[in-house]
Amino acid sequence: MNIQQNNLHSLKEGMSARVIRLDNEGSMRRRLQDIGLIEGTKVLCLQRSPSGDPVAYLIRGAVIALREEDSSKVLVEVS
Numbered sequence: 001m002n003i004q005q006n007n008l009h010s011l012k013e014g015m016s017a018r019v020i021r022l023d024n025e026g027s028m029r030r031r032l033q034d035i036g037l038i039e040g041t042k043v044l045c046l047q048r049s050p051s052g053d054p055v056a057y058l059i060r061g062a063v064i065a066l067r068e069e070d071s072s073k074v075l076v077e078v079s
Contacts, residue, residue: 008074011045017076018042024073036060037074
């Protein structure tokens with residue numbers, strides 16, 4: 001199995017990945033943790049807005065829209 005690391009924002013629609021770590025700081029880091037983005041969490045990229053930002057993700061059964069500024073600091077493992 002070929003595994004590659006990337007940031008969450010780089011996922012294409014329909015791709016899934018697991019969170020490796022958060023490089024966000026302060027209140028945004030806490031917010032992402034509160035919605036379930038912690039190490040090992042599976043994330044599915046559902047839909048990109050026409051402009052490409054924000055992007056909707058399925059995280060622990062909830063659809064969450066994240067801006068590129070925040071999702072680009074979430075390191076994930078794509079398999």
